[in-house]
Amino acid sequence: MDPQAETEVRKKHNLLAPLFDEQTRRLWAAAEAQVLGRGGVSLVARATGLSRTTIHQGIKDLVQLHETKVAPKQRRIRAAGAGRKPIDEYDPTLRKDLERLVDPVTRGDPESPLRWTCKSTRQLAAALEVQGHVVGRQKVADLLADLGYSLQANRKTKEGSADHPDRDQQFNYINEQASAFQNQRQPVISVDTKKKELVGDFKNAGQEWEPKGDPQEVQGHDFPDPKLGKANPYGVYDQNANVGWVSVGTDHDTSEFAVESIRRWWNNMGRSRYPDATELLITADGGGSNGYRVRLWKVALQRFANETGLRISVCHFPPGTSKWNKIEHRMFSFISMNWRGRPLISHEVIVDLIGSTTTQNGLSISAELDTNIYQKGIHISDEELKAVNLTKAPFHGEWNYSIAKNCSG
Missing domain, CATH: 3.30.420.10 (Ribonuclease H-like superfamily/Ribonuclease H)
Incomplete structure (x- = not known):
């Protein structure tokens, strides 16, 4: 999924956030995810901080709305500041300890924001628990995505004619x-x-946002x-x-x-x-x-x-x-x-x-x-x-x- 799309979703969310209550935020996020298509739920979750479970519930509510023409039942809306606290708030060292675990085995393209790690989220969660953190593999996956990591299969990259033995x-x-x-x-x-x-x-x-049909003109040569x-x-x-x-x-x-x-x-x-x-x-x-x-x-x-x-x-x-x-x-x-x-x-x-x-x-x-x-x-x-x-x-x-x-x- 294009990182530009994630940036734009984040911008829209930040602009509309003061107007949202719990339900309207869930429905808006679900609508954005459906419009984006494949990978939309994960992208919106990263951009907004909402859990994938919340967005999937919003999608179910939207389906109900369109099938029955009846608005989903109003659930109790939590007061501002209620609910589970962000994990960084009650475990401030978790993010740093996680990156310290994956950093020595990290590789990436210098012109790309993507990085990847060869350790699974389950292994990382277990290692963090040994250090005293209480965290599941899904939260580890969310934190890695927020840090710019993605779990991928092994792949060789060109690093010169031969790797140095040391x-x-x-x-x-x-x-x-x-x-x-x-x-x-x-x-x-x-x-x-x-x-x-x-x-x-x-x-x-x-690409950058410009008036429709009016792209910025540049030289035709380099x-x-x-x-x-x-x-x-x-x-x-x-x-x-x-x-x-x-x-x-x-x-x-x-x-x-x-x-x-x-x-x-x-x-x-x-x-x-x-x-x-x-x-x-x-x-x-x-x-x-x-x-x-x-x-x-x-x-x-x-x-x-x-x-x-x-x-x-x-x-x-x-x-x-x-x-x-x-x-x-x-x-x-x-x-x-x-x-x-x-x-x-x-x-x-x-x-x-x-x-x-x-x-x-x-x-x-x-x-x-x-x-x-x-x-x-x-x-x-x-x-x-x-x-x-x-x-x-x-x-x-x-x-x-x-x-x-x-x-x-």
């Missing part, structure tokens, strides 16, 4: 490092460059505008706080641009949120401007460490596994949803659309235009690389390392 061990190492940093109240960020976007009146995939060029959004996702930062670059996507984006996140968001921080953990892809083989990336991080005094630890995902990076499915996917169907006519529009992206789970993003010039092809000598105060981890030191302040530099 791939799973590296994933476990990253999870262990992230947990250790979070337990010590040290910041953990996920970083990456979102795909480059054409700036101008070009077609953008997706040749970059020589004046506007492309936008390079580099993102920083704070895993502890569920907040993000995006620098929208107008020049080349280089390591200096990547580290400048991290610097802006720290100066605008990180420093105030973590005033006592002494360390920073960065999880990043294995290639691109923040690749583990890129010398300029390490030199630029050394400058950042010297400026802030932070000990910077870096964990790279193995080659070909970038879609496992949290920023892809926790931030970039929602940005793509937010601007679908809208021509990205200027850098300022891109910044505004990124900054207005939010989710029901509290995600917020700040964005800023970066008009600096970043030179390509900067050569880093062996001497400059040796000057980096870098310590390799015992396990795959090329992927896992830390850079401390260089007192001599």
Whole structure:
């Protein structure tokens, strides 16, 4: 079912909610579900928060109304605030504990809001009960859907020519490092460059509400505008706080641009949120401007460490596994949803659309235009690389390392 349809049902429900009593809400939801057809009940349940049982009862009431021409018997309508409380209200840690269970084995497409887990809802409910939660498998399914997960059959995805033999061990190492940093109240960020976007009146995939028969006209070709060029959004996702930062670059996507984006996140968001921080953990892809083989990336991080005094630890995902990076499915996917169907006519529009992206789970993003010039092809000598105060981890030191302040530099 199209996510756009769920968004529209949610909007209508929020607009009409003040007018509904218990029965009219049930009947309205049932009507929406029937109009949507297959999958409509599940979609309306996610969009409105009503249970599937309630919507099915509404459908029975509608059938009775049309068959007998008699309105369904008025049931006792509960007063506002009565009834069962939302599960988050009496079990506030359930949602976080559930996501912690599925997160280490999660995979997803970086341009799609869909994620899937290889654990069944029955197994997850049992694991949550061991932790002291009282929850059934249907409620687990509802919470997973709300978090953007869906249970699917096993399927291989293309992740390069061959999987690295230590791939799973590296994933476990990253999870262990992230947990250790979070337990010590040290910041953990996920970083990456979102795909480059054409700036101008070009077609953008997706649909948006427009006057009937009057779609917004865009260019019939996809040749970059020589004046506007492309936008390079580099993102920083704070895993502890569920907040993000995006620098929208107008020049080349280089390591200096990547580290400048991290610097802006720290100066605008990180420093105030973590005033006592002494360390920073960065999880990043294995290639691109923040690749583990890129010398300029390490030199630029050394400058950042010297400026802030932070000990910077870096964990790279193995080659070909970038879609496992949290920023892809926790931030970039929602940005793509937010601007679908809208021509990205200027850098300022891109910044505004990124900054207005939010989710029901509290995600917020700040964005800023970066008009600096970043030179390509900067050569880093062996001497400059040796000057980096870098310590390799015992396990795959090329992927896992830390850079401390260089007192001599």
